[in-house]
Structures are given as C-alpha cells and as structure tokens.
Amino acid sequence: MSEAVRSEGKVQPGARTVDLTRVRPYGDQWDDGAVQISFTLPLAAGPAAGEAARQLARKMGLDGVKVVAQRDLGGSFSFFVIYGRTTHSVDATQVDVPRPRFKVMGFDELNEYVRRRIGRKLVVVGACTGTDAHTIGLDAIMNIKGYAGQHGLEGYPEIEAANLGSQVANETLVARAIDLEADAILVSQVVTEKEIHIPNLTQLVEMLEAEGFRDEVVLVCGGPRVSHELAVELGYDAGFGPGTLPPEVASFIAQEVVRRGLA
C-alpha cells in the first residue's frame, strides 16, 4: 500500500494492480467491496425486523449481507448495523471535482503579493447570514487566532478584515460591503437544516446584483455542507468546505482580485 505508484491511470500497490476504471471498496481483501451501513427501521425488534433490514440492504446493492447487530430502540423501532459487499464500482478516471483555481500562498508571500500586485490593503467583509448563529467557521477563517495554527485574515497586515458576526441580514451585509468598498465578501453557512442556506445564499447574490455591486466584489461562501460546485451554481466565485485554512481563502481572494482587475 505504501508503495503505491501512480502512472497512466493505474496504481501499483505492492504486487496488486488496481483498475481505476472499476474501483471498489477495500475491507481486508482487494476488491472485496466491503461496506458498513447502519439505520433504524420503524419495526419492533425481532427476527422479522432483522430479515427486513437484510432485504433492504440487498436492494441497496449489497451481496453477502450480514446483519451484525440489531438493537431494540423501544416503541417499535429497531437499529441495525450491517456489513456487505457492494456489487457496484466506480470509474475513478472519470471523476471530476470542480475546485477554485488558485495557488496557495504562505503568510509572507501573500502579504508581498498584495503589496506588489494590488498596492493597497485588501478589504474583506465576512458574516454568518440569515438566522445562522454559528460563527465557528467564519471565526476560523477571519479571527486573528485562526485555525490549525494559521492566522485568520485579521492577522494579515495587508488585509483589512471586518467580521460582522452572526445572524446578519443580507441587507446589512450588502450595505456594509458597499460602505467599506469591500474587495471580497465571505459568507458562512453552518445551519443547513432543510436546505435553509440555499435561498439565503441566493438572496445575497440577487441583492448584490440589484445594487450593481456583484461585479465589483469577489464573493465566497463556506461551510460544512458547501462545495465549490454548489457555490458556483448559486452565483458565487468560490465555495470552501470543511477543513479550509485561512491562507487558502486569502490566496483565492487576492488572486481573483488581480485576475478580474478589481485592484
């Protein structure tokens, strides 16, 4: 496994060749297709519920289904842990994940880039919009103490960061961004229950367009359920998911400002 070598769409792990056009899960044997799933059924615990769970797993495309645990949740609910082998595979050579295009720069490199290519401080406004009160993602990117040992945007001498905090109305965010002549707007959405973030993110784009400010600004959203693909679809320049570090966001913004001639 540690000897994996990538060449011509083939991976050579030790003695074994993986066909990247037909990739299947690895449990303890190559290509065994092993998967684990768990779910609750609204059925009283017992052999019949176990059999129902097994049949359901079978319909999900699993072979060799083993119901390894059945637990009585009371009130005619049962919880199952199931193992099986998937009968499906995926063509990994055809997988394409849209990503924002930029080069990640280090702290000093980024400050130097802004000084040299933009010639003034980058103004970035960030907020958790709508009813969202969870600032953890926004703070990780913006607060000076940052995340995973990396300073947030507030810590960059060449970035002027305004963190508006939580539960900011889209109107307020747009007004502040125009007021501060922002180069970039960061929107964090953590609460995504019932897809509440979609109309909220869409509304922001519409408001920026109505104000004629959309083209003047780099618009970025982030959150645990945000992908770049979704962000672009909603009219954002980039979307950043969980684990994103402040330098990534800073680098994207700086390079996008230069690329679009917004400096």
Place this chain on the structure above:
Amino acid sequence: MSLRIEVDGQKVRRARHAAELVTGEVQEFIGRHTTVSIERTVARFFGIDGVDGDGVPLPNIVTENVRAAGQLGCGVALSIARAMDYHDLSAQEVAEAVSRRAIDLGKVPARRDAQARQLAAHLAAAAAKHVRERRAERETLLRQLPPGPPPLLYVIVATGNIHEDTVQAQAAARQGADIIAVIRSTGQSLLDYVPYGQVSGGFGGTYATQEHFRIMRAALDEVSREIGRYVRLVNYCSGLCMPEIAAMGALERLDVMLNDAMYGVLFRDINMKRTFIDQFFSRVINAYAGIVINTGEDNYMTTADPVRHGHTVMASQFINEQFAVRCGLEDWQIGLGHVFAMDPAQPGGLLLDLAQAALTRAVFPGCTLKYMPQTRHKNGDIFQSYAIDALHDLVGVVTGQDVILLGMLTEAIHTPFMQDRFLALEGARYVMTTAGGLGDELDVRPGGKVAARAAEVLDGAVEMLEHVARAGLMRAIEEGMFAGIRRSRDGGKGLEGVVERAPDYFNPLMDVMLATNHAGRSGAAQGGARP
C-alpha cells in the same frame, strides 16, 4: 461521592464576594427598569393569550397600547385591571377589545385605582396559585416515579416539528434519557414575541410555543408512567422573551430552563441592559415554579481557547450564581454549566478537563451541575466523535456531576437521529456501569498537574472577578472579558424595549413571587430539604 480535590476556601470566598459586588451593581440598575417582555409576561399571567388577525400576540398588543399612552413605566398590571374594573370584563376580553381598538388603555378613567390595584393583586395571586399547583404536581410525580441513580442523562430533540419531536423524545425516554431538551428553531431568540399555537417549519429546532410545551409535557408524562421514571422537560428561557418563556414553562410544568444571565448578550448580540432586566424576572418565575435553571458557560469555549480561558467559565459561574441568588433560586435550582472542552490534539487535555470539572464540583457543592460535551472539535468522523463523548462521560461520572448532557456522534452533521441518541445513552450507561465508584477511590495528588491546573483556574477566576467588580460588569463585557466577545452597552438588539420604572411601578407578580422565593431560600439555608 466523587474525586476529591483540595480547594483554597479563602479564594472561593473572595470570588463569591466579588461576584456579589458585580451583580449588586447591576441589580440596582435592574430595579429601576422594566421591559416590554416583562410587561407581556404580566399580561400572560393575567390570562391574556392568543393572537389577532395578523398573528400578533395579544400580550404584545396590550403592552404596546400601554406604551403608546406613555404609561409603560407604571407596568401594565394596573392599566389592565382598571379596564377590567371599569368595563366589567375579563383580562382576555379587555385584550380583545384593545386589539379591536374598542378600548384604549391610556384613556380608561383612574377613579377606582384602589379597587383596580386589589383586582390586579387578586389576579396575580390566582396565577401564582396555579403555578404552585403545577409545582406540587411535579413534586408528586417525582415521588411516584423517582429518577434513576445520578447522573441524570440529558439529550436533545430538534426535528422542527413538535409531533415528530414527541416520537423522538418518547423513544429517548424508553432508551434511558432522564431529561429531554427541545431545541428551539434557530433565530427564535431574536423574535420580540412568542409565536402562538402549533407552528411547524422550525430550522435546526422547533419553535417554543405554549402549545408545544403542553404537547411535549403530555407526551413525556405518558412515557414517564410507562417506564416508571419521571422524565424532565427543558426549553430555552433566553433571547428577547426570557420572562414570557418562563411564564409559559411555569404554567405547562417544564422542569428545566436554559436561563443564562449573559448568554444572549454574548452569543445573540441582544442588548445587555435588556437581558439583565429580563433575566431577573425570568429567574424569579423559574424559582417560584420550582424549575432548575441551566447556565450556558459551555458556549464560551466555542469561541475562546479553553487552555487560556478556562477561568472565564468559572468567573461566569460565580456571576450566574449570584444573579440567581438575588432571584431567590435555591442552590439545587441553580444548574451551572461547564464543558469538556479541550482539543483532542492537546497533550494531557483530559487532565485539564478533569481539573476544571472536579474544581467546579468542589466550588459549587449544592448546585445542580450540568456537564456538557464539546462540539468545536468534532467533524463528520462519527467514530472519533463517539470516542470523545465517552471520555466526556467518564469525566462527568468521576467528578460527580449531577447532569450529563450527552454528545451525539453525528454532532457536526445533523440534528440527532433516533439511533444517535440511543448510541449516546448506551455509551453513557456503559461508562456509569464500568466506572461507577471510581471517583470515590481517587484523590487528586497535591502538587500534581491536575491540582495545579485547578488552582490556576480558580486564581484566574478570582482575579477576573475582582477586576470586573472594579470595572463594572457592563464595562467588562464591553472590554470582551467573556468569551472574547465585545458588546457595547447600548448596542445589540432589544434596547428599545427597555423602559425606566415610574415611582408607582406596579408588578404584583414580581412582588408575590420574589417574597416567596426569598422566604424559601432562607428556609433552605436553615435546613429545608431539596424536593
């Protein structure tokens, strides 16, 4: 009954004294003001409920009507009673007439104010009696259906639909939960009214309405009888409607209320004056209703660094405690919150958490401590998450916490599925079984790392509280001393709802409840029993 740790009693007394000074200054301010939500609460206790054709709650309409007449500084009690006396109507009929614009409360003749005052006092006494009856009902049920051995296990339901919530809550009770919290819809704390009736479509939680309280309490009563164990119900006395939610909870026999003195200021950007005034009456009501309040210090560690700011949690606990004492809450009703907070990557993090948990237990021996899991360092890796929660449960058990809020392995993904709660309860039960009695066997080694950390946290709390006592609480919050969040005294939401009391301010509910609470507290101090 738990891990023993040496605590410097002199420092604890210094911290408590400083917190007494801190809250005393604010209390003086509180005593000179009322708020729209306090007055709406009085209207509710007088029996005013329901909404007008546009969905505006009648308590809001009545309060705004009194306000428009420039009389809100006197409170709504006398205005409502005057109209009842003059027009010979019930409080509800008065409210309906105000909503139809058939009565303007500012224009009712004040000729018979002695009678009106008496009528208001009578209405307040009747409401108070009703609340006492609900309290007695709880005490009876707790005797008939006693809870299991401590700690009590606390889980959350949050489906957004009260009828789905009851299914989840009953299942959790059958699986061993002792306390069920119905999470509120995100954003409800910023509404300056309480939604009415059955309201679906909450986000990340379910709207708190009196009807929802009633539905959930009935569902829990049903399952409590089925399993022979009284299951407690929790909601959120926070946001812009703290006292109204307290009133609704008192009337519908909720058992526990999230009710922090500063949470709304820090984490919801609610104006601090509004929150301080509101928290007082809300806690007076909770005290009277026999409800346990829970404070929210766990939230500090979502924004501040737990290694460097552990003492801010304890400082806030002292402040919350002293605010609570001023409302007449007995010690057992003061449910101070704290949290298993360390980054899993922090070397020796468990020692730091253990130190703070044991210290908190030792400093607040009579309080109902609630120990919470961290959410900050969780991600979609449910297996890692489950391991973190097991260690949280272990620290909670070993240090003798009264209530353990159970972490969910899917914490960072979604509001809990039924199976998530089951797994959390099963994990906690395993820890309670296998580690039962462990705390009794252990002493914290004097001079060791745990003892040193506990001393450091207590020292930090004393220093911070003495600083806050010199600066004043409002200025300390402006300086960002709590959770690293700065709020200005005239900023945030809800300041427009603060009104200076007139010399003849009249709130008969406050009068009757506060007197009883303080009598109860001093009774308890003389050896009264915890129900």
